[in-house]
């Protein structure tokens with residue numbers, strides 16, 4: 001009996017994560033790292049443990065959907081969005097819609113919201129709304145709460161922290177309502193075959209597809225294309241790139257920072 005296959009079946013059933021959507025090597029590596037931590041010698045022993053232990057089920061979910069992120073992750077990319085992309089959009093539009101796809105604990109959409117809020121103070125007729133989605137409900141809860149420890153704020157200026165966060169009695173910092181109001185968080189699986197939002201001016205899908213196969217990455221670029229408006233922006237992670245088959249859908253806006261623009 002192939003116990004790895006049986007385990008995959010249980011993962012699909014219990015965690016609602018479709019293993020076939022990920023590279024097998026990736027899934028195996030993650031499971032094996034959990035097995036080491038729980039002292040299980042083989043897939044059979046781990047499978048038995050996994051199906052009966054709800055704590056382990058959550059641990060494996062977290063291991064499979066790693067969600068490391070931070071405010072202003074890759075400074076040059078966000079500087080470029082602030083200095084060139086958003087001003088260009090604000091020049092030609094009053095209603096700007098952004099999607100942060102695979103937002104993890106929320107630092108990416110909050111970075112955009114802080115930036116857009118400060119920029120729209122000089123352009124009161126412009127309104128920016130952000131949809132932020134992730135497959136993982138646990139991280140979305142953290143994102144909605146918008147409470148971070150001091151260390152997470154290291155890339156923000158004192159002025160940004162003062163204006164957009166409330167210091168709490170437990171030493172943590174909570175995003176203020178004027179920023180939270182700009183973002184709608186929702187659960188969405190990027191492999192579901194459809195976009196969570198349409199009529200977009202910008203979609204950021206950064207550091208999410210590293211474990212997707214080439215085919216799945218291409219499909220994602222194809223799904224984002226009709227969801228974007230003319231000249232809408234597509235922002236990838238610094239180590240990610242557009243596949244050959246979908247290159248014709250986007251033109252580079254800044255290749256180094258992996259910022260593309262929709263090609264009609």
Ligand SMILES: C[S@@+](CC[C@H](N)C(=O)[O-])C[C@H]1O[C@@H](n2cnc3c(N)ncnc32)[C@H](O)[C@@H]1O
Pocket residue numbers: 065066067068069070073101102103104105108133134135136139188189190191205206207208237
């Ligand atoms: C490393 S974080 C990236 C966070 C942020 N975009 C950044 O660059 O800092 C990757 C996130 O992708 C999410 N993810 C993985 N597979 C996904 C899928 N199929 N659909 C939606 N989100 C997914 C994970 O749950 C995780 O929170």
